[in-house]
Amino acid sequence: MDNHAITTRGLTRRFGAITAVDSVDLDIPRGGVVGIVGPNGAGKSTTIRMLLGLIEPTDGAGTVFGEPITRPKRYADRVGALIENPAFLPNISARANVQSMATLRGVPSDRVDDVLEIVGLSDRADDCVSKYSLGMKQRLGIAIALLPDPELLVLDEPTNGLDPAGIVEVRQLLRRLGDEGRTVVVSSHLLSEIEAAADYLVVIRFGKILFAGPLGDLLEQERRYVDLQPEMESEIEDLASVYTNAGYDVTIEPDTVRVVIDPVESANLNRLAIENGFVLRQLIRSNENLEDVFLRMTDANTEVAA
Amino acid sequence: MTTASLDKYGSETQQNEAGRHEMASQEAHRNPARGRSKKPRLRLRATRSEARRLNRRSFAGVGLGLLVFFALMTAAITFIAGDQMGPGGSFGSGVDLASPEGLVAGLITGANMFGIITLSLWAAATASDYSTGWMRVLVQAEPRRWRLYGGKLAALAAYTLVGMAAAAVVSVAAAPALAGAAGISTTAWSSGVVDTVLSTWANVVLSVLAWGVIGLAVATLTRSATAAIAGGIGYLMVVEGLLGMVFDSGVTTYLPGSSLGAVAAGGTASLAYGNALLLGLAYAVVAILIAGLVFARRDITS
Numbered sequence: 001m002d003n004h005a006i007t008t009r010g011l012t013r014r015f016g017a018i019t020a021v022d023s024v025d026l027d028i029p030r031g032g033v034v035g036i037v038g039p040n041g042a043g044k045s046t047t048i049r050m051l052l053g054l055i056e057p058t059d060g061a062g063t064v065f066g067e068p069i070t071r072p073k074r075y076a077d078r079v080g081a082l083i084e085n086p087a088f089l090p091n092i093s094a095r096a097n098v099q100s101m102a103t104l105r106g107v108p109s110d111r112v113d114d115v116l117e118i119v120g121l122s123d124r125a126d127d128c129v130s131k132y133s134l135g136m137k138q139r140l141g142i143a144i145a146l147l148p149d150p151e152l153l154v155l156d157e158p159t160n161g162l163d164p165a166g167i168v169e170v171r172q173l174l175r176r177l178g179d180e181g182r183t184v185v186v187s188s189h190l191l192s193e194i195e196a197a198a199d200y201l202v203v204i205r206f207g208k209i210l211f212a213g214p215l216g217d218l219l220e221q222e223r224r225y226v227d228l229q230p231e232m233e234s235e236i237e238d239l240a241s242v243y244t245n246a247g248y249d250v251t252i253e254p255d256t257v258r259v260v261i262d263p264v265e266s267a268n269l270n271r272l273a274i275e276n277g278f279v280l281r282q283l284i285r286s287n288e289n290l291e292d293v294f295l296r297m298t299d300a301n302t303e304v305a306a
Numbered sequence: 307m308t309t310a311s312l313d314k315y316g317s318e319t320q321q322n323e324a325g326r327h328e329m330a331s332q333e334a335h336r337n338p339a340r341g342r343s344k345k346p347r348l349r350l351r352a353t354r355s356e357a358r359r360l361n362r363r364s365f366a367g368v369g370l371g372l373l374v375f376f377a378l379m380t381a382a383i384t385f386i387a388g389d390q391m392g393p394g395g396s397f398g399s400g401v402d403l404a405s406p407e408g409l410v411a412g413l414i415t416g417a418n419m420f421g422i423i424t425l426s427l428w429a430a431a432t433a434s435d436y437s438t439g440w441m442r443v444l445v446q447a448e449p450r451r452w453r454l455y456g457g458k459l460a461a462l463a464a465y466t467l468v469g470m471a472a473a474a475v476v477s478v479a480a481a482p483a484l485a486g487a488a489g490i491s492t493t494a495w496s497s498g499v500v501d502t503v504l505s506t507w508a509n510v511v512l513s514v515l516a517w518g519v520i521g522l523a524v525a526t527l528t529r530s531a532t533a534a535i536a537g538g539i540g541y542l543m544v545v546e547g548l549l550g551m552v553f554d555s556g557v558t559t560y561l562p563g564s565s566l567g568a569v570a571a572g573g574t575a576s577l578a579y580g581n582a583l584l585l586g587l588a589y590a591v592v593a594i595l596i597a598g599l600v601f602a603r604r605d606i607t608s
Contacts, residue, residue: 053449054442055605072449081446087439091364104355105447144443 005030005152005183006051008069010060013046013207020046022207023060028185028200030151033178035194035215036187036202039298043207044187045084048156052081064152077105080150082158086141090130094121094140097129098147107147115143120169134161142173153177155186159193171197191294205298222288223296226266227256228273229282242276243269256282352448352457353464360431360465369427370469376419377473378480381412385484403485409495410506412477412484417510417570418563420473422539424514425521428462429534432525442606451602459522459594466518467511474507506572512583513570516590520562523593526601529608562589 006028013021021043028034036044049055051064053072067074088097098112116125119139124132132140138161145153155174159167174197178184188194194201201218203211211218230239233255240257243250248269249260259269266285273280288296360366385403403411435441448454485492517538524534546563558564559576565585573579 049442049606052446054445055607072446076447076449079446081443083439083442083446085439087441087443089359089362089434089438089440092359092362096358096362100355100358101443101447103358104351104444106351148447 003030004028004063004066005034006062006064006185008047008051008060008062011047011050011057011062012059013043013050013055014058020207021050021057024204024207024209026062026202026209026212028183028202028212030183031178031181032199033174033184033186033197034200034202035191035198036185036204037191037194037294038187038189038204038210040189042189042204044189044204045156046207047204048081048083048154048185048187052079052083052154054083075152077148078151079154080145080148080152081154081156082138082141082145083154083156085160086137086144088129088137088140091128093126094129094132094143095125097140098144101144102147105148111147111149115146118146118173119143135163135166138162138166138170142170151182153182153184155184157188158186159188167193191291195290203294203297210297218293219290221293222290223260223293224262224285224287225258225260226269227253227258227282227284227286228269228280229256230273231279231281235278239273239276239278242272242278246272256284350457352453353460354457356458356461357464360461365427365431366465369423369465370472372423372427373420373469373473374476376416376423377412377477380416380419381477381480382484384412384415385481385488385490403488404491404494406494406497406499406502407506408485408490408492409478409481409499410474410503412481413474413506413510414571416473416477417513418542418567420470420510420514421517421566421570422542424466424469424518425538426531426535427466427521428518429521429525429538430531431462432458432522433529433531433534436529436608437531439608441608445606452598455598455601459519462518462522463515466515470507470511470514474503474510478503509572509579510570513566513586516562516566516569516586516593519590519593519597523597526597560585562586565589 004027006026008024008026011021011024024047038044050057051062051069053069062069064075065078095112098116102109102112116122119142121136121139121143138158142155142158145155159170162170174184174186186194195215198215201211201215202209230236236252236257240250240252243257243259251258266283270280270283402408444454445451482492521534521538524537525531528534542563546558546561549561550558565577565582568574568577568582569586573582
């Protein structure tokens with residue numbers, strides 16, 4: 001049995017001159033929570049829509065549970081999805097919306113109550129959806145996605161519009177579903193939303209995969225660095241040149257020169273500054289966090305694209 | 307192109323063009339029978355699911371209310387105004403109101419109005435699936451788009467049959483009183499009532515269903531209820547009228563409004579019933595196929 005829930009090779013989608021998804025290769029494992037993260041317009045939703053059979057790839061191929069994505073009917077019963085904003089008929093109750101989808105999927109009626117219970121909407125199930133808050137609609141969308149008791153749950157930006165407590169609830173729900181052995185693919189433009197729940201991470205930017213792998217692998221890419229501040233602000237560029245010429249990885253941040261280096265070697269940086277006539281006002285040893293890694297990866301890609 | 311990928315928890319593998327071709331080949335040779343549904347009631351599921359949505363008060367209530375209201379109104383106009391000239395031409399069905407067909411003259415008079423209402427309802431039901439985003443939920447749950455489409459057609463047709471049955475009941479029930487008020491003799495109405503009512507109802511329903519299909523097709527193409535409704539009403543009220551003024555009746559007889567009107571009336575002097583039926587069927591089939599093909603092939607991006 002293929003141990004991947006999702007596999008793609010060279011998956012590409014162009015809209016006219018714009019390449020929304022560019023030769024994406026993925027091997028997403030079965031089970032657990034998979035985060036797809038990238039800025040708005042990165043290609044997350046287009047990738048998800050191709051996987052769900054809503055749009056056709058321009059090029060490349062992919063499979064879901066070993067079935068080609070050009071034949072979504074073969075896996076539709078095993079997949080539940082919430083794509084972008086939750087969609088409902090606003091003038092009927094939440095229960096009627098879910099029941100309508102249950103009828104289409106051939107799901108028993110008692111499952112309707114089950115999924116409404118799971119997302120905490122049982123008490124308001126008979127209210128008209130037009131009276132729902134955005135957060136409640138988001139939960140209702142997740143309820144509809146859970147109807148077929150899916151092996152693969154795909155949630156596109158599921159925390160949009162949720163308050164902090166709602167975000168935590170959804171995160172816990174995703175974690176629980178992932179721990180039950182389902183594959184939960186969740187996309188977001190905010191890494192902070194993903195990193196708390198995900199086992200596996202896909203970072204996408206301008207339609208290209210920047211990183212795909214276990215979250216731990218990304219954590220290993222966290223860099224340690226030293227921020228140095230010369231006595232005179234006007235000396236920043238000259239100080240940066242000193243370290244660049246010495247072969248260090250240097251960036252100029254506001255008011256500081258950042259040198260990527262194991263902080264235990266910070267004495268060498270101090271020595272080099274003194275030898276070149278600079279007096280350091282401050283020398284701070286720091287570590288990147290995951291957000292910094294993500295921003296560095298996506299920013300670097302922006303520079304390449306520009 | 308060589309690309310790196312990571313399998314679960316980390317071992318890096320190299321994928322190249324050969325791997326990509328292998329996947330494409332597997333996809334091409336996969337047993338197509340495996341994908342066939344083992345669920346014989348699936349088509350019915352799509353219909354029942356659509357019927358559930360149509361059954362909401364805001365849609366069913368408004369739709370049925372409009373059909374019944376216009377059935378009553380056109381019956382009243384038919385009997386009260388008779389064949390007087392109105393702003394859009396003569397009122398009336400063209401039938402002798404004292405003949406047995408007089409009982410259903412209101413239905414025939416209102417056929418195009420019922421058609422416009424049905425076009426609007428079908429267009430609204432179709433376009434709202436796009437405007438609410440519900441379409442992406444539907445297609446993800448049931449990727450066999452022809453089944454979804456067939457389910458929608460069947461549910462809308464059933465809904466229209468019910469609505470037109472209600473309209474016919476109201477129109478026929480009101481006819482004797484309206485005829486009495488207009489001083490029209492109804493003694494001839496008692497012969498062959500059932501046949502007259504059923505055949506007229508069937509003709510009007512066929513005409514109205516064709517309008518509905520046209521509404522569904524335009525809404526599918528434009529993904530907008532407003533465009534479909536404005537286009538349908540504008541065409542029937544303005545475009546076909548203007549064409550009638552420019553060209554002779556030999557051309558305009560075969561346009562949708564005229565031909566579907568002829569179906570509802572059981573044939574007219576310029577278009578025999580059989581020809582009208584064939585023409586109406588052709589319009590409906592073309593509309594169904596165009597909308598179906600577009601729906602089956604189009605990306606769901608909204």
